[in-house]
Amino acid sequence: MSQQQKPSSRGPRVNWRKLFEPLRPRKEGTMSAGMILVVILVALCLAGLLNADATLRKSNAKGDSWRNGIARTVASVTDTFQINFFRNAIDDAIGKNQSSEIDVEELLRQQAEAESAAAAAEANKVPELVAPTPAEPMKIWVGGDSITQTFGTSFQRITQSTGIFTPTLDFRVSTGLARPDYFNWPEHLVKNVLPANPAILVIMFGANDGQNMLDANNKVLERFSEPWLAEYRRRVSATMDLLKSPTNDRITIWCGPPPMGPGTKTKGMDELSYIYWTEAQSRPWIQYFDTWPFFTDSDFQFVANLPNADGVVRGVRQRDNVHLSTVGGDRLTWAVIDRIGKLVDISAGKVTPPPGQGPPASVVERTEIPPEMPGAE
Amino acid sequence: MPENSKGTAVVSALVFLDERGRSSVRFSVQLGNFSMLFPTIDFAVFFLVVFTVSWLLRPHKIAWRWFILAASFVFYGWWDWNYLMLLFLSIGMNWFFGWAVFRALTPEGERTNASRWVVRIAVIANLGILGYFKYVDFFLSTITERMRSIGISVDTPLLNIILPIGISFFTFQAISYVIDIGRGEWRKPLNFLDFGVYLSFFAHLVAGPIVRASEFAPQLEEQPDPRYVRSGEAFMLIFRGMFKKVVVSSFLATQIVDPVFANPDGYGSLAVLLAIYAYAIQIYSDFSGYTDIAIGIALLLGIRFPQNFDSPYIALSLQDFWNRWHMTLSRWLRDYLYIPLGGNRGSKAMMYRNLFLVMIIGGLWHGANWTFVAWGAIHGGYLVAERIVRAKWKGHELGLPPLLVKSMQWFLVFNVVCLAWVFFRAQSIDGAFTLLGRLFASGGSSAGVSLLLVVVIVASVASQFVPPRVPQKAEVWFATWAPALQIAALAAGLVLIDALGPEGIAPFIYFQF
Structure with a gap:
């Protein structure tokens, strides 16, 4: 037996050259299962490397630490070797936001010039707004996450019908303050919302924010941990600061999220509400609106069906126990309009809710928001 | 939107669903938390394991x-x-029914009274389960509303039943299996293991295509050659499906469809018109994208599924449309509903009635809401009208150039289909009419309208006119590429799709049916 005919002691040899030669399959359009496995496996690994930054961005928002660990390791390797250039080049080309941190300082700097000393003197006063009339309606903007979709639609319809408001609806599904890489609300507010000079902003976040976040040092903060709460509070306060008008002629009604029902897996709305409320206390231009009592029973526990002022019980939530139904959206809208009426004279408009739409008079906001609500989802 | 993150993903998924869900039971599927969607890393890992072990075994x-x-x-x-x-x-119940029906047939495979009864019981049992999950809450809430409207206050509790994912699809497959045995068309019931594999095979489990036992079972007996797996076709199908789902469908949904359907009063006629066309493309991209991926995945495992879409938006008649759209559901409705109702037999009036009824029931299959009934009625009504007109005009020539006639036919059919989609997508009948009314109203925002949007819509429709031989040639050509080149192309394609798509993967529209 010649030397070439001897079987290799290291087992069957892989002919790597085959990977680089065009295939000539005996049956058109086919390939062997083994080669397909190689192609899929290597292609997925390569895609994983090329896409490491984007995968890390998504992974950071997850609670599963082992996944996050893998994603960070892979991203670290690709960063070292700059393998992520391909994905980043695509993101640059299509203008996809890669930022994972709110550049609040920069945004604040943009506003700083406009803030005069006079405005500082007015800072401790609730802004005084000009009473709207049908001839001079008030610009009002409503926006936030997906819950604002139904609520905002009701709000837009009803405020328009009053004849004294010019509403704008601006909801963004799956957004909040936790993932500026997905949608950067502070930036959007400063660049796109405030230049239109709305006199009142009605804003709601929270439902999508119960997820891990990155701090300024790119450290993953586990959701609802102390560092997470501190970072979230920082983002809330910074966003609230951005909403301050230099001429003290704008009010933001910051709506806390309503309680979530059973089975939603969306937790911690009570803790977020507490943050919003406490931060609003020191900012007169922010008026916290407590949505909680409008969607709970007298013990402040989640209820899906509630009576309106006419006494008829209706479904105020969608079946997912997260979002509001149209009835719920109308109910909240009238409550918010009532609150606006306490801040500015709106008597020139049709602002009396039909009994079938508004909440009963007995349902009112809480005077104090507790750090945690027993039994809350 | 973070993908599959606990808590948030539920919200994210439901965000997608709630836009149409409101008080209807049709969107009660809780998809967001842990469902294994095809275009995810979870599924990629799962499939790699399944692919490897499957070919080894x-x-x-x-x-x-x-x-x-x-x-x-x-x-x-x-x-x-x-x-x-x-x-x-x-699986257990329908395997038993299949066996019982077979035992009740004569040795020659002829039907008996007993076999007919077993089939009826099987159909009732299956539809009973489907009905419980799909229609009970709708039924209860409708009764409550009706009672209230006549002044009787009743406190009917909503059961908040979660619609199990894919139940409509595997229930229809099970029914077809039992009926086929009862008809003597499928002469030997499957053994329990084979039936379990047939009904639960993951590639078609949650959103079809609705595969028949006669198509699937013979493939269990065959032993495909691992040297000749149809990789070119499979890779192309998977990538085409992912692009349609992740990029096209998501873009259209977020850019124009969701905002306009959520608040039609705020938009002008151009935005509303484009939203309607965009939804037609979105639902096609979403559903056919899923089907493409499912067929491609099965193909990699050596299983061939029936085609489910065949460029439906090039149809010149609604009958033609239904030969091209959700083809496996169309033939299911034809074979197990239209023909048992009498089909083309009997008078023309009966035929038209059958046609109309089938479309109404087809509409209700999608969910318990009057909007789906309206969608079915538009299709049913137009199908009947089409047949009447065709019979009346048979042999009459208009004297117009054939291309012009075809163009007019296409335009009419496409717009009727789009009109029906408005009801399919709207939250309520009122909502649908509100949206349609905005087509003729002045004012309103044109937010979301852009050149890119128009290009995507037009290109998506135009792509359906590409002859099938073009992608077929591309598939064969791709399979001749050096594996390294294929690897590079697939990796680049994956990254591109991920970059062009949103941050997370929205659930497929048809998961909820």
Whole structure:
């Protein structure tokens, strides 16, 4: 037996050259299962490397630490070797936001010039707004996450019908303050919302924010941990600061999220509400609106069906126990309009809710928001 | 939107669903938390394992079947292990019905009274389960509303039943299996293991295509050659599907469809018109994208599924449209509903009635809401009208150039289909009319309208006119590329799709039916 005919002691040899030669399959359009496995496996690994930054961005928002660990390791390797250039080049080309941190300082700097000393003197006063009339309606903007979709639609319809408001609806599904890489609300507010000079902003976040976040040092903060709460509070306060008008002629009604029902897996709305409320206390231009009592029973526990002022019980939530139904959206809208009426004279408009739409008079906001609500989802 | 993150993903998924859901039961599927969607890393890992083990076990028929069954249960259980019991029940119950029907036939395979009764019981049992999950809450809420409208206050509790993912699809497959045996068309009931694999095979489990036992079971007996797997076609189908789903469908949904359908009063006629066309493309891209991926995945495992879409928006008649749209549901409705109702037999009036009824029931299959009834009625009514006009004008020539006639036919059919989609997508009948009314109203915002949007819509429609031989040639050509080149192309394609798509993957529209 010649030397070439001897079987290799290291087992069957892989002919790597085959990977680089065009295939000539005996049956058109086919390939062997083994080669397909190689192609899929290597292609997925390569895609994983090329896409490491984007995968890390998504992974950071997850609670599963082992996944996050893998994603960070892979991203670290690709960063070292700059393998992520391909994905980043695509993101640059299509203008996809890669930022994972709110550049609040920069945004604040943009506003700083406009803030005069006079405005500082007015800072401790609730802004005084000009009473709207049908001839001079008030610009009002409503926006936030997906819950604002139904609520905002009701709000837009009803405020328009009053004849004294010019509403704008601006909801963004799956957004909040936790993932500026997905949608950067502070930036959007400063660049796109405030230049239109709305006199009142009605804003709601929270439902999508119960997820891990990155701090300024790119450290993953586990959701609802102390560092997470501190970072979230920082983002809330910074966003609230951005909403301050230099001429003290704008009010933001910051709506806390309503309680979530059973089975939603969306937790911690009570803790977020507490943050919003406490931060609003020191900012007169922010008026916290407590949505909680409008969607709970007298013990402040989640209820899906509630009576309106006419006494008829209706479904105020969608079946997912997260979002509001149209009835719920109308109910909240009238409550918010009532609150606006306490801040500015709106008597020139049709602002009396039909009994079938508004909440009963007995349902009112809480005077104090507790750090945690027993039994809350 | 973060993908599958606990808590948030539920919200994210439901965000997608709630836009149409409101008080209807049709969008009660809780998809967001752990469902294993095709275009995710979870599924990629799952599939790599299944692909490898499947081909290793393929020579061992029994072991392969057990493995595929287990893999399918893992796939389904990823969503909610509790609902595996329902899948077990469906498998056990329908296997028993199939066996019982077969035993009740004559030795020659002729039907008997007993076999007919067993088939009826099987159909009732299956539809009973489907009805419970799909229609009970709608039924209760409708009764409550009606009673209230006549001044009787009743406190009917809503059961908040979660619609199990894919139940409509595997229930229809099970019914077809039992009926086929009852008709003597399928002469030998499958053994329990084969039936379990047929009903639960993960690639078609949650959103079809609706595969018949006569198409699937023979493939269990065959032993595909691992040297000749149809990789070119499979890769192209998977990538085409992912692009349609992740990029096109998501873009259209977020850019124009969701905002306009949520608040039609705020938009002008151009935005509303484009939103309607965009939804037609969105639902096609979403559903056919899923089907493409499902067919491609099965193909990589050596299983061939029937085609489910064949460029439906090039249809010149609505009958033609239904030969091209959700083809496996169309033939199911034809074979198990239209023909048993009498089909083309009997008078023309009866035929028209059957046609109309089938479309109404087809509409209700999608969910318990009057909007789906309206959608079915538009299709049914137009199909009937089409037949009447065709019969009346048979032999009459208009004297117009054939191309012009075809163009007019296409335009009419496409717009009728789009009109019906408005009802399919709207939250209520009132909502649909509000949206349609905005087509003729002045004022309103044109937010979301852009050149890119128009290009995507036009290109999506135009792509359907590309002859099938073009992608077929591309598939064959791709399979001749050096593997390294294929790897580079697939990796680049994946990254591009991920970059062009949103941050997370929205659930497929048809998961909810």
